[in-house]
Amino acid sequence: MITVEELSKRYGAYQSVDRVSFQARPGSVTGFLGPNGAGKSTTMRMMTGLTPPSAGRSTILGVPYADLPNPGRHVGVLLDASAQHAGRTGREILRLGALLMGLRRQRVDESLELVGLSGDEGDRRIGDYSLGMRQRLGIAHALLGDPQVLILDEPANGLDPAGIHWMRGLLKGFADRGGTVLLSSHLLHEIEIIADHLVVIGRGVIVADGTKADLLSAAGTLVRGLDPAALATCLDAAALSYRSTQDGAYVVQASREQVAAATAQYGVVVTELRGADGAGLEDMFLQLTADDAREKVTA
Numbered sequence: 407m408i409t410v411e412e413l414s415k416r417y418g419a420y421q422s423v424d425r426v427s428f429q430a431r432p433g434s435v436t437g438f439l440g441p442n443g444a445g446k447s448t449t450m451r452m453m454t455g456l457t458p459p460s461a462g463r464s465t466i467l468g469v470p471y472a473d474l475p476n477p478g479r480h481v482g483v484l485l486d487a488s489a490q491h492a493g494r495t496g497r498e499i500l501r502l503g504a505l506l507m508g509l510r511r512q513r514v515d516e517s518l519e520l521v522g523l524s525g526d527e528g529d530r531r532i533g534d535y536s537l538g539m540r541q542r543l544g545i546a547h548a549l550l551g552d553p554q555v556l557i558l559d560e561p562a563n564g565l566d567p568a569g570i571h572w573m574r575g576l577l578k579g580f581a582d583r584g585g586t587v588l589l590s591s592h593l594l595h596e597i598e599i600i601a602d603h604l605v606v607i608g609r610g611v612i613v614a615d616g617t618k619a620d621l622l623s624a625a626g627t628l629v630r631g632l633d634p635a636a637l638a639t640c641l642d643a644a645a646l647s648y649r650s651t652q653d654g655a656y657v658v659q660a661s662r663e664q665v666a667a668a669t670a671q672y673g674v675v676v677t678e679l680r681g682a683d684g685a686g687l688e689d690m691f692l693q694l695t696a697d698d699a700r701e702k703v704t705a
């Protein structure tokens with residue numbers, strides 16, 4: 407379990423992270439989403455003891471990261487895959503990690519294999535690695551100590567489509583075995599498939615926090631009926647709040663399931679039922695962070 411409480415970071419006059427609170431639970435993947443510069447990395451650095459917070463606290467498995475004995479055995483962290491000595495080989499980096507964590511030597515080969523790096527690739531210098539290979543090595547390093555918690559900053563960066571697919575499977579499997587995963591991205595598609603829970607940050611402030619279903623229902627559901635008047639009567643009867651669109655549909659403040667149940671109950675024929683903004687989560691993400699994005703959304 408990861409708990410973040412009112413975490414803040416100020417650089418001079420600039421408030422980079424402002425009273426951020428959320429939780430990431432065991433057995434699930436929590437996606438930490440936000441546009442460039444929103445404060446994801448700063449939050450994760452504070453959570454892992456690399457940047458001192460200006461205020462607030464965070465705990466992992468009940469204690470601050472700095473108080474974890476042998477932290478690598480409990481929490482696997484990948485913040486910057488390129489922050490490794492370019493002259494060392496991948497295997498050397500993992501050996502060093504294994505030594506520091508007091509792990510058996512075979513764990514190095516197991517970890518390389520786990521992330522799809524061959525023995526030959528493990529013996530190459532990091533400076534000669536592609537970005538995707540560095541990312542895989544970073545994930546191998548995070549998994550080395552067989553931790554219960556993973557904190558990964560943009561782990562899909564540089565991975566090819568097959569690599570992203572592989573990573574999703576790996577993280578999903580980790581969570582299915584009871585692990586806690588927090589991963590950040592500025593790209594919704596990258597994590598919406600695997601994240602059970604989404605925490606959205608914009609300009610240092612949490613703008614949404616919930617399950618995918620919760621967030622979609624917050625954006626509303628568009629419903630169109632064969633008989634618009636009968637549909638409105640049905641929505642009234644079900645005590646759902648809604649507004650009309652210009653072309654005769656309704657945007658309802660409820661999930662698709664709730665609207666479908668109401669129309670079925672009152673026998674109203676529906677010709678269209680979908681997330682209110684068409685692209686669902688993508689639009690919701692763009693709208694939620696529109697004030698913070700560098701490119702403004704006009705939809």
Ligand SMILES: Nc1ncnc2c1ncn2[C@@H]1O[C@H](COP(=O)(O)OP(=O)(O)OP(=O)(O)O)[C@@H](O)[C@H]1O
Nearest residue numbers: 417422440441442443444445446447448449591592
């Ligand atoms: N050491 C620092 N000194 C001053 N400002 C900083 C420092 N570190 C981060 N910031 C600022 O804090 C804000 C948040 O940065 P952060 O790297 O956390 O964003 P991010 O959400 O991870 O972005 P990206 O998706 O681009 O990686 C940015 O405006 C950044 O310039």
